[in-house]
Amino acid sequence: MDISVVIPLYNEEESLPELTEWIERVMSTHGFSYEIIFVNDGSTDGSMDVIRGLAARNPAIHSVAFSRNYGKSPALNTGFQRAKGDVVITMDADLQDSPDEIPELYRMITEDGYDLVSGWKKKRYDPLSKTIPTKLFNATARRVSGIKNLHDFNCGLKAYRKAVVKHIEVYGDMHRYIPYLAKNAGYKKIGEKVVQHQARKYGTTKFGLDRFVNGYLDLGTLWFQSKFGVKPMHIFGLLGSLMFMIGFLAVITVLVLKLVSMHSESYHFYLTKSVYFYLSLVFMVLGTQFFCTGFIGELIARNSPERNDYLISEEF
Ligand code: UDP
Ligand code: MG
Numbered sequence: 001m002d003i004s005v006v007i008p009l010y011n012e013e014e015s016l017p018e019l020t021e022w023i024e025r026v027m028s029t030h031g032f033s034y035e036i037i038f039v040n041d042g043s044t045d046g047s048m049d050v051i052r053g054l055a056a057r058n059p060a061i062h063s064v065a066f067s068r069n070y071g072k073s074p075a076l077n078t079g080f081q082r083a084k085g086d087v088v089i090t091m092d093a094d095l096q097d098s099p100d101e102i103p104e105l106y107r108m109i110t111e112d113g114y115d116l117v118s119g120w121k122k123k124r125y126d127p128l129s130k131t132i133p134t135k136l137f138n139a140t141a142r143r144v145s146g147i148k149n150l151h152d153f154n155c156g157l158k159a160y161r162k163a164v165v166k167h168i169e170v171y172g173d174m175h176r177y178i179p180y181l182a183k184n185a186g187y188k189k190i191g192e193k194v195v196q197h198q199a200r201k202y203g204t205t206k207f208g209l210d211r212f213v214n215g216y217l218d219l220g221t222l223w224f225q226s227k228f229g230v231k232p233m234h235i236f237g238l239l240g241s242l243m244f245m246i247g248f249l250a251v252i253t254v255l256v257l258k259l260v261s262m263h264s265e266s267y268h269f270y271l272t273k274s275v276y277f278y279l280s281l282v283f284m285v286l287g288t289q290f291f292c293t294g295f296i297g298e299l300i301a302r303n304s305p306e307r308n309d310y311l312i313s314e315e316f
Contacts, residue, residue: 002086003027003034003106006079008072009093010041014202016050016093023099024058030103036061038093039079042069072206073175080165086110088165092156094203096125098196105159108191115164115187118150118179119157125199133212140216144223145180150192153179154215157195161187167311173214177222184226186311230307232297236290244287250280 005023009016020036027034038051040063048065055061064078076090087109091097101119108117124131134154141153154176168181179190228235253276261269271277301307 001035001084002032003102004079004083004085004088005034005036005102006039006076006083006088006090007036007093008039008041008075008079008090009043009047010069010072010075010206011043011045011047012093012203013043013046013050015095016047016054019093019095019099020054020058020061023102026099026102032102032106033085034060035084037079037082038063039075040065041071041075042066071173073170073173076175076178077170080168080170083162083165086162088160088162090156090158090160095201096198097155097157098198101157101193101195102159105157105193108193109159109161112191113189114159114191115161115189116179116182117159117191117193118152119155119195120150120152120192121155121197122151122194124197129209137212137215141177141180141219144219145177145183147179147183147190150179150190152192153177155195163187173211173218174222176215177218180222180226184222185309186313228297230301230304232301233294236294236297240287240290240294242287243283243290247280247283247285247287250276250283254280 007019016038023034023036036058038061040048040051042065048063051061051063055063062082064082066075066078079090080088087106089102089105091099097119105117105119108114124134126134134152138151138153142148142150145153158178160182164182164185164187167185167187168178170178170181174181183190254271254274257269257274257276258271261267
């Protein structure tokens with residue numbers, strides 16, 4: 001099978017027939033063998049009936065339905081597990097992404113050798129309240145992830161080599177960072193293609209403004225995981241040692257001042273009035289805590305199923 005199209009959807013009944021026809025048209029024009037996997041993320045409208053109707057007349061249409069709304073990432077992950085095509089293409093169900101991009105995306109994966117090609121909605125049809133934070137968000141994501149050539153991390157339209165989707169796990173809200181996940185998994189050839197974007201035709205957006213707050217928090221998590229995920233002591237140990245050293249110096253200072261004042265008539269040193277006393281307390285306690293966190297982190301890392309996952313590029 002050439003292509004699996006994975007489509008996560010949540011209450012998109014109006015768009016589905018049009019989208020399906022469009023994909024079918026593109027596939028038959030280019031003679032691709034394909035499947036469409038609709039992942040119904042707990043829709044409460046008539047989406048499921050629409051999908052059943054579509055599947056009844058085209059055996060290439062498959063569907064997985066969640067019993068409740070879990071989110072776009074879980075939906076994508078489920079679609080990825082079931083995908084059978086050599087190239088896996090994800091697109092949103094709301095007709096904002098154009099199926100006409102599929103042949104070129106397919107070509108970039110199969111001929112140009114990309115592991116992942118991300119769409120870039122260069123000209124967007126979204127409100128300003130979304131496009132400006134999106135620009136900032138992408139600039140941060142580029143910096144943190146080190147994937148400098150991507151302008152649009154969160155574009156729903158992406159193409160993957162099959163191996164990529166089988167090796168990454170998209171959970172929580174991590175669909176915004178799939179290129180970063182792929183890079184961390186060892187897939188380095190990540191490209192971009194300018195794609196047509198349309199205003200939402202039916203229904204409303206399923207994400208609110210909290211997407212930006214959560215987006216940044218998730219980026220922090222991913223950065224931490226990729227840097228210290230299997231060696232947490234490297235960060236907590238360093239911080240702990242630094243703090244402990246500052247605390248220790250403060251203790252010495254307090255002791256010296258106390259000794260001096262004990263042998264002096266005119267100089268009185270009150271332990272609890274000294275800033276060094278408090279510094280020594282705070283920093284030694286914090287330092288010890290960082291160290292313990294590091295040890296616990298190491299114990300967890302030792303049990304992590306991914307601790308020995310390496311992507312091997314060649315073997316004789
Ligand atoms: N979606 C989903 N589960 C959710 C939220 C969204 O499957 O909990 C789907 C949605 O139906 C659409 C895609 O994810 O197919 C992108 O969502 P949307 O168009 O609302 O996002 P936006 O274009 O506003 O970024
Ligand atoms: Mg949309």
